[in-house]
Amino acid sequence: MKNFLGCVFLAVIGLVLAACSQSPAISETDAQTHGNGATDTETVEDLDTHLNILYWQEPSTLNPFLSGGTKDIEAASMILEPLANYDENAKMVPTLAVEIPSQENGGINDDYTSITWKLRPDVVWSDGTPFTADDVVFTWQYCTHEEFGCSVSNYFTDVESVTAVDPHTVRIVFTRTTPHPYGPFVGSLVPIIQKEQFKDCLGLRAQECTEQNFGPIGTGPFKVKEFRANDVVHYVANESYREEGKPFFRTATIKAGGDATSAARAVLETGEFDYAWNLQVEPEILDNMTKAGKGRILFGFGSLVERIIVNLTNADSSLGPDRRSQYLDGTNPHPFLSELAVRKALSLAIDRSVLVETGYGDGGRPTCNVVVLPEEYYSDANEECKTQDIEGAKKLLDDAGWVPGRDGIREKDGIRLSILYQTSTNSVRQGNQAFIKQMWDQIGVETELRNIDGSVFFGGDAASPDTYYKFFADVQMYTSNFDGEDPTQYLRGWRCSEMPNPDKSWVGSNIPRACSEEYDNLVEKLSMVADREERIEIVKTLNDMVVQNYWEIPLVHRARVSAATNSLMGVELNGWDSELWNVENWHR
Amino acid sequence: MALNVRNEQALHSARIHPSPWMIVWVAIRSHKGALVGAGVFAFIILAVTIGPILYTVDPQVPDVSIRNLSPSLAHPFGTDNLGRDMLAQVLSGGRIAIAVGFTAMVLSLVVGTAVGVLAGYFKWLDGPLMRLTDLFLALPLLPLLLVIIMLFRDTLRAAFGPEMGIFFLIVFVIGITSWMQTARIVRGETLAVKEREFVLAATSVGTSGMRIVFRHILPNILSPVMVSATLGIANAIITESTLSFLGLGFPPDFPTWGRLLFDGANFISITPVRVLWPGLAISLTVLSINYIGDALRDAVDPRVRNE
Numbered sequence: 006m007k008n009f010l011g012c013v014f015l016a017v018i019g020l021v022l023a024a025c026s027q028s029p030a031i032s033e034t035d036a037q038t039h040g041n042g043a044t045d046t047e048t049v050e051d052l053d054t055h056l057n058i059l060y061w062q063e064p065s066t067l068n069p070f071l072s073g074g075t076k077d078i079e080a081a082s083m084i085l086e087p088l089a090n091y092d093e094n095a096k097m098v099p100t101l102a103v104e105i106p107s108q109e110n111g112g113i114n115d116d117y118t119s120i121t122w123k124l125r126p127d128v129v130w131s132d133g134t135p136f137t138a139d140d141v142v143f144t145w146q147y148c149t150h151e152e153f154g155c156s157v158s159n160y161f162t163d164v165e166s167v168t169a170v171d172p173h174t175v176r177i178v179f180t181r182t183t184p185h186p187y188g189p190f191v192g193s194l195v196p197i198i199q200k201e202q203f204k205d206c207l208g209l210r211a212q213e214c215t216e217q218n219f220g221p222i223g224t225g226p227f228k229v230k231e232f233r234a235n236d237v238v239h240y241v242a243n244e245s246y247r248e249e250g251k252p253f254f255r256t257a258t259i260k261a262g263g264d265a266t267s268a269a270r271a272v273l274e275t276g277e278f279d280y281a282w283n284l285q286v287e288p289e290i291l292d293n294m295t296k297a298g299k300g301r302i303l304f305g306f307g308s309l310v311e312r313i314i315v316n317l318t319n320a321d322s323s324l325g326p327d328r329r330s331q332y333l334d335g336t337n338p339h340p341f342l343s344e345l346a347v348r349k350a351l352s353l354a355i356d357r358s359v360l361v362e363t364g365y366g367d368g369g370r371p372t373c374n375v376v377v378l379p380e381e382y383y384s385d386a387n388e389e390c391k392t393q394d395i396e397g398a399k400k401l402l403d404d405a406g407w408v409p410g411r412d413g414i415r416e417k418d419g420i421r422l423s424i425l426y427q428t429s430t431n432s433v434r435q436g437n438q439a440f441i442k443q444m445w446d447q448i449g450v451e452t453e454l455r456n457i458d459g460s461v462f463f464g465g466d467a468a469s470p471d472t473y474y475k476f477f478a479d480v481q482m483y484t485s486n487f488d489g490e491d492p493t494q495y496l497r498g499w500r501c502s503e504m505p506n507p508d509k510s511w512v513g514s515n516i517p518r519a520c521s522e523e524y525d526n527l528v529e530k531l532s533m534v535a536d537r538e539e540r541i542e543i544v545k546t547l548n549d550m551v552v553q554n555y556w557e558i559p560l561v562h563r564a565r566v567s568a569a570t571n572s573l574m575g576v577e578l579n580g581w582d583s584e585l586w587n588v589e590n591w592h593r
Numbered sequence: 594m595a596l597n598v599r600n601e602q603a604l605h606s607a608r609i610h611p612s613p614w615m616i617v618w619v620a621i622r623s624h625k626g627a628l629v630g631a632g633v634f635a636f637i638i639l640a641v642t643i644g645p646i647l648y649t650v651d652p653q654v655p656d657v658s659i660r661n662l663s664p665s666l667a668h669p670f671g672t673d674n675l676g677r678d679m680l681a682q683v684l685s686g687g688r689i690a691i692a693v694g695f696t697a698m699v700l701s702l703v704v705g706t707a708v709g710v711l712a713g714y715f716k717w718l719d720g721p722l723m724r725l726t727d728l729f730l731a732l733p734l735l736p737l738l739l740v741i742i743m744l745f746r747d748t749l750r751a752a753f754g755p756e757m758g759i760f761f762l763i764v765f766v767i768g769i770t771s772w773m774q775t776a777r778i779v780r781g782e783t784l785a786v787k788e789r790e791f792v793l794a795a796t797s798v799g800t801s802g803m804r805i806v807f808r809h810i811l812p813n814i815l816s817p818v819m820v821s822a823t824l825g826i827a828n829a830i831i832t833e834s835t836l837s838f839l840g841l842g843f844p845p846d847f848p849t850w851g852r853l854l855f856d857g858a859n860f861i862s863i864t865p866v867r868v869l870w871p872g873l874a875i876s877l878t879v880l881s882i883n884y885i886g887d888a889l890r891d892a893v894d895p896r897v898r899n900e
Contacts, residue, residue, distance in 0.1 A: 266859045286859070287674055289661060293863050322747035359657050363675060432856060435845040436675050439655045442846060453755050456845045461739075470743055 053593060056257040056573075058585075059278040061268040063235035063261035068218040069196060070148055070155050071211065078193055079282070080238055080259050082583035084131075084223035085196035088122050088141070088175075089187070091581035093305060095379045095490035097191060101125055101136065101224060105187075113186060117179075117535050120186040124173040130199050131228040131243040138169035141190065143200035145177075152208035157195050159494070160188045184535040185491040192489055193583035197224070226252035226589035236261060246589065253575075253592035266290065272568040273300040279573045282584055284566045285433055288366025291566075300571055304368050304564035307580020308378050308486040308495075311369075313426075313441075313558040315342050315351075318518045320425070320477050330476045332504050332518045340420050342479060346405035347422065348555035351480075353401065354448045356393035357560055359440055364433040365561055372562040375485075376492050376548040378580075384545040387552050390559075398448045407449075415449040423451040427471075428482040429459040437482070437560070467510045474505040476516060484563055490581065493531055496547045499556065500525050519556040620892030621885065630884030633877055641687035652681035653846050661864050671866050673856070682848040683870045689843070690830045690850040691878065693764055697829035700768030702775060702822050709779025710806055710814075714787055723780065730773045741766055742841050759843050763836060767829045775821040782814035789813075816890040823886040827879040850875050 064080035066072050088102040097105045103123040106112020112121050128136040145167040148155040155161075165180045167189070177189055189195060199222045206214035220229045224247070227240035240257040260278070263271075268281040273294035284291065284302075291302055319337050320330045328337055341347050357371035373387035407415040407422060415422045426442070428434045435456055442452040455478065457471045463483075470477050487495035497503070498514030501521075505513035524547065531543045551557055567584060569576050575590040621627045645652075656676035664671045670679035712722040742762065749758030786792065787810060795805050834851015836842035843849060850871040857867035 289674065289863055290859055322751060363657060363660065430845075432859065435856075436655075439653070439675055439677075439846045440657070442653075443655055454844045454846050458841075469739075 054253075054255040056254040056280070056588075056591060057278045058257065058259045059263075059268050059271055059281040060259050060261050061263045061265055061281070061283070064238060064259065065234050066218050067221055067229060067232055067238070068198075068211075069194060070157065070198075071218060072156055075283075076261075079583045079585055081196070081221065082193040082225070082585050083227040083240055083257065083259075083588055084221055084225045084229060085193075085198060086223065086225045087192055087194075087196045088124070088190040089192075090583075090586050091192055091489060091579065092586075093577045093579045093581070095307070095581045097187065097490075099125075101128055101197060117182045117184050117186060119176055119178045121170070121174060121176045122190070124175065125247065126173050128224050128247050129245045130201075130222050130224055131245055132199075132222050133245055134199075134201065136197075136199075136224055137172045138175045139172075140197050140200045141175045142167050142169050143203070144195075144197050145189065147198065147203055147207060147211075148195075150208040150211075153211050160195050164189055182533055182535070184533070184540065185493060187489065187491070188494075192581075193586065194488060199223070227257055230256075248589060252589040254588075257588075269294055269568055272570055273297060273302075276300065276570055279570045280576070281568045284568060285431060286566075287364065287433060287436070288362075288368065291366070291568075298571075300568050302367075303567045303569055303576060303578040305567070305578035305580040305584070306378060306562065306564045308376070308492070309484050309563040309565070309580070310372060310375055310377055310486065310559050311437075311482065311484045311561040311563050312375065313351075313480050313482050313560060314473075314476070314516050315348050315555060315558065316476050316479050316481075316517065317343055317556065320479060322477070327507070330518070331506055332501075332520065335520065339479070341407075341417075341422060344405060345555065346401045347407070348558070350398040350401040350448060351445060351450065352390055352555055352558045353394045353398035354444045354450075355390075355441055355558070355560065356444060357391060360437045361561055363440065364437050365563060368564040368566045369561040372559050373552060374548050375551050375557055375559050376496075376544060377559075377562045379490050381541050382492060382544045382548070384548050386545075386549050390552075393444070395444075395447050402448060409449045413449055414451045421451065422449065423453070424480055425453050425455060425478040426480050426482070427455040427457060427462075427478040429462040430456045431459065434482060467512075472511065473516065474511045474513065476505075476518075481516075482560070488581075492544055496531065496544065497528050499547075499551055500528055517556040519551075519554065521550065521554070524550050617889060617892055620888045624884070624888035624891065626884040627888030630881035630888075634881040634885065637687065637874070637878055637881070638691070641684055641691060644684035645681070645688070648681060648684060650678045650681040652677060652685045652848050661860070663864065664866055670870050671864055673864070673867055674860060677848075679853075679867060679870055682853055683850070683874055686848040686850045686853055686871065687874060689760070689847070690833065690875070693760065693767070693833045693849075694826040694829045694878075696764045697767035697771070697832075698822055698825035700764060701772040701825055701829075702818065704768065705772035705775025705821065706779050706811075706818055708772065709776040710783050710810060712776070713780040713783025714802065714806055714810065719780075722776075726773045726776050729770070732770070734770055737770070738766055738836065738841055755844060756847065763833055763842060766836075767832050771825060771828055771832070775818065775825070778817045778821065779814055782817055783810055786810050786813045819886040819890045823879070823882045826882055827875070830875055830878070 060076050060080065062074070062076040064076045065074070066077050067081045067084065069078045069081045069085065072078070086100045088100060089097045089105055090100050092098050099105055101124055103125055104110060104112075106120050106122055108115070113119070122141075124136070124138060124141070130136055145161060145164065147153070148158060149161050149164070163179045163181055163183055165178045167175060167177050170176050177186065179186060190197065202217055202222050203214070206217055219232045219234070222228070223243075226243055226246050228243045229238065230241045231239040238259040242252050242255045246252065265284050265286050269284045269286055269291055271278045272281040273291070274297045276299035295302060316330060317339055318330050318332055319328070319339050322329070331337055361369045361371055371391050373390040374384055376382045376384070402415055407417045410416045410421070424445070426438060428438060438454045438456070442454060445452050461469055461471050462473055464472060466472060469475070473481055473483060499519055500515060503513045503515035504518050504520070505511045505516070527543060527547055531540065531547070534540055534543065552559060565578060565580050565584065567578055572593045573591060575587070575592050577587055578584060579586050621631050654677065659668070659672050659676040661674055662668055662672040668678050668680065670683060672678055673682070708722050708726065712719045745762060746758070749762055752758060753761065792805060792809055795809055800808070831851060833842060833849060834855060853871035854868055854875065857871065860867050
């Protein structure tokens with residue numbers, strides 16, 4: 006507290022100084038603070054061959070199976086590789102495999118129950134030993150060990166067996182028809198670990214293997230030199246990397262700490278870092294920083310959609326913990342949000358372009374769908390929501406019998422349209438909240454805003470009332486997406502059985518608590534159908550059901566936003582895989 | 594602070610008719626800093642009480658067409674990145690900041706002084722009360738807040754509405770977590786003062802314990818209490834902003850000085866005035882209260898008054 010008080014005074018004094026000597030006075034001080042953190046690496050490493058990356062969220066482990074955190078997965082993706090990666094257009098590209106298996110090349114059998122991967126024969130681990138099919142089999146055994154809480158175990162739920170046909174061929178057999186059999190070992194979430202190194206780390210021992218988890222041996226372009234949890238990762242180039250002359254950088258560092266704004270500043274204004282990640286900062290701040298001419302902003306559009314989730318169950322605080330925000334076979338509906346007209350009016354009243362302009366800039370586009378990319382899955386049926394229609398919204402509410410009361414707030418049968426609207430603490434989200442509150446005010450809906458610290462809101466602690474799973478509010482806002490290019494698993498999330506409730510420790514993906522038998526049947530069909538055209542049609546229909554029933558109100562199709570210094574070349578910001586997926590091609 | 598001759602006379606007359614307000618007034622008049630401080634503070638109080646009545650712009654309504662404006666006639670303090678008027682926000686934020694600051698300060702001061710004096714004066718209470726103080730000092734603030742908010746937020750929200758409910762909660766939380774320093778200082782001072790000859794004399798003529806505390810001990814330990822009080826207000830304003838930032842405080846569209854400062858910090862290179870106004874407001878309030886506190890101490894502390 007006292008420090009903060011000091012800051013207040015310093016800020017005032019600083020401003021007075023700035024008024025006398027223009028604003029650089031302030032950015033210089035900032036530069037010094039950041040510079041101190043980086044000096045130890047910069048003095049040792051040659052700048053031309055050293056890559057300096059800033060991840061403001063701290064990587065806590067380099068074993069992606071122990072953590073679902075993007076920061077950990079991406080830090081590990083410089084070392085560990087999967088069989089195939091997704092490129093920036095969501096197309097699969099072989100990494101450790103020779104080619105992507107398909108029915109045409111015989112890699113997938115006729116009834117879609119097995120997939121056979123051919124591995125590259127020339128790959129060696131960074132310790133010089135050859136990479137073989139045994140490592141792939143071991144990775145499956147490691148992750149699916151019953152005493153181990155593997156972060157990506159859902160990728161293996163339908164896997165019956167993984168076997169090594171020969172040292173360079175792996176066959177994965179599924180328990181059921183799997184039209185999209187590319188879940189296991191594709192993308193940075195599910196890389197291959199070395200059997201020799203991890204063979205004693207199965208099950209309960211996984212957490213104890215600190216040496217392995219902090220310094221995995223990989224096949225990727227870099228290997229770990231030093232890892233300090235929640236602080237810094239030093240990498241050196243892997244001499245045994247399969248591509249001659251790569252990576253172009255000989256050493257690399259991922260430094261952690263700070264926040265999104267200071268990370269952006271370190272790349273764009275002061276230029277002491279080459280690359281910074283996840284910059285959800287107001288667009289005008291980023292624009293202003295790029296004026297310094299040191300770096301550029303990169304956008305990578307994937308499947309991220311910022312949306313409002315509507316609570317279809319009653320979240321009233323007067324209800325006991327055994328009823329609040331629970332479906333209870335439909336006996337506990339929300340007093341007014343269970344009415345389609347109200348949900349639709351809320352969506353109509355929102356001017357999505359204002360949200361994009363003030364919060365996302367070029368890093369966002371208004372959207373009316375929950376499945377936005379890959380393009381073939383995009384449904385054209387919902388475009389009208391992109392234009393705000395206050396009159397239309399009012400009419401909808403009038404027709405449904407919701408009339409303005411004395412204070413202008415609409416009511417019916419003594420129920421007022423008063424909404425508690427929660428989201429995580431983030432200045433962009435609070436800005437959007439303020440605008441949406443004003444827009445809903447125009448149609449006679451009262452809104453109370455609440456913001457919750459992100460670590461609590463997304464934390465999933467079953468004891469906290471403030472998690473997005475519990476949803477003790479009427480509407481809430483956050484971003485959700487799916488991994489890879491296939492939305493099946495994502496769409497399965499809205500099945501009736503996926504609702505969070507106390508029996509499941511409040512974990513589940515059907516956050517709006519929507520339940521439709523028709524939807525469930527169609528999703529089931531999607532997991533069976535192999536024909537591509539038919540799959541696309543089903544995905545579009547499912548998307549339309551989610552958005553036309555207004556279980557969720559899509560707002561903004563968001564890009565990943567990162568910054569790179571001008572001299573850094575070869576970066577292809579990828580919305581589908583690790584941002585460092587092609588780090589071997591980065592150069593100056 | 595030595596008093597000049599004119600004030601000495603005024604004080605003399607004040608002693609004949611010893612009204613405490615007279616003493617305060619004379620003390621402030623004789624203290625240049627306090628005079629300025631009182632003026633500034635009166636201005637701030639006036640501005641935040643009648644300001645929003647005269648300047649009727651709604652501080653919560655965003656307008657996308659007037660974002661990030663520098664000060665102008667239409668928007669004397671400029672606008673923020675959502676097009677909300679800064680003057681309106683600073684004025685309405687000041688109401689809440691000063692209300693929270695004062696109420697929380699009074700609460701922590703009353704609790705802290707009571708615990709400190711009791712522990713210092715009554716030997717048998719010293720152990721238990723000071724261990725209680727240690728206990729509170731050792732409590733981790735953030736988890737405690739989370740628990741309190743979790744337990745009482747919805748109840749208070751239902752009873753008093755989202756804003757008043759949170760107001761009571763925040764005042765209570767800040768008050769209850771910031772009295773310990775005051776208690777320790779007051780206890781130390783009490784221990785020193787109660788061994789002094791005049792207390793001994795008072796005891797020897799049979800003055801009751803309560804009367805000694807109020808008549809002799811409290812006036813003599815007023816200076817550290819005053820310092821605690823002024824720092825307490827500043828502390829409370831800042832704590833409120835931290836709570837808001839963590840999402841435990843007021844709703845996010847509800848402007849308070851601390852929140853305005855936090856929100857403005859990222860925009861310092863685009864609209865520097867955005868942090869200037871709330872920063873200046875907090876600094877001026879704290880500084881002016883400090884000066885008034887200083888003068889007040891001079892007036893009431895017998896050690897200084899008798900010089």
